[in-house]
Amino acid sequence: MSLLNSSPIMLDYRILNDPESEVYMKAHQRTKNYIDNKLPRSRLKYFRNKTGLTNEDGIDGLVAHLTDNAATNCIKNFFRFNDIKECEVCGVSSDKPLDRAHCNHNGVSRPLILKRAIEHYYTDVNTPVKVNEIMRKFIELHGEMPLYMLCKKCHKEYDKKNDPS
Numbered sequence: 429m430s431l432l433n434s435s436p437i438m439l440d441y442r443i444l445n446d447p448e449s450e451v452y453m454k455a456h457q458r459t460k461n462y463i464d465n466k467l468p469r470s471r472l473k474y475f476r477n478k479t480g481l482t483n484e485d486g487i488d489g490l491v492a493h494l495t496d497n498a499a500t501n502c503i504k505n506f507f508r509f510n511d512i513k514e515c516e517v518c519g520v521s522s523d524k525p526l527d528r529a530h531c532n533h534n535g536v537s538r539p540l541i542l543k544r545a546i547e548h549y550y551t552d553v554n555t556p557v558k559v560n561e562i563m564r565k566f567i568e569l570h571g572e573m574p575l576y577m578l579c580k581k582c583h584k585e586y587d588k589k590n591d592p593s
């Protein structure tokens with residue numbers, strides 16, 4: 429095999445959405461184990477924040493309020509797979525930190541997972557939901573799918589090819 433002749437490799441991102449693929453199963457198991465071990469003991473500030481929230485737009489308003497800052501930072505601070513140095517799709521090793529990308533199969537996205545977490549506690553527009561409870565549930569729900577560690581390039585490509593099937 430000569431590097432001089434190597435043509436660009438076409439990467440198949442569909443394996444990330446295939447529950448039968450090795451990369452899917454491995455990442456799913458890792459994500460689940462990590463949550464099971466770490467969540468009960470975690471003292472992250474989001475899990476200690478007992479602020480009660482209401483929003484006149486109901487669940488959608490609460491999702492909009494929490495998704496960009498609280499939910500994004502919570503994932504960043506909770507999931508630290510520091511031992512993974514190589515992108516799980518292309519295998520590139522980089523000094524820059526890898527991105528956390530959750531499996532987007534069936535259109536799963538951060539706001540959707542957050543919405544499910546809020547729905548778990550939501551009563552009505554006037555009854556506050558607590559930030560700590562929602563954030564814990566939000567992380568717990570991540571155990572249902574793999575969280576991949578991808579390089580920036582693969583993360584971008586993967587999200588572009590979000591498979592709606």
Ligand SMILES: [Zn+2]
Nearest residue numbers: 515518579582
């Ligand atoms: Zn990559």
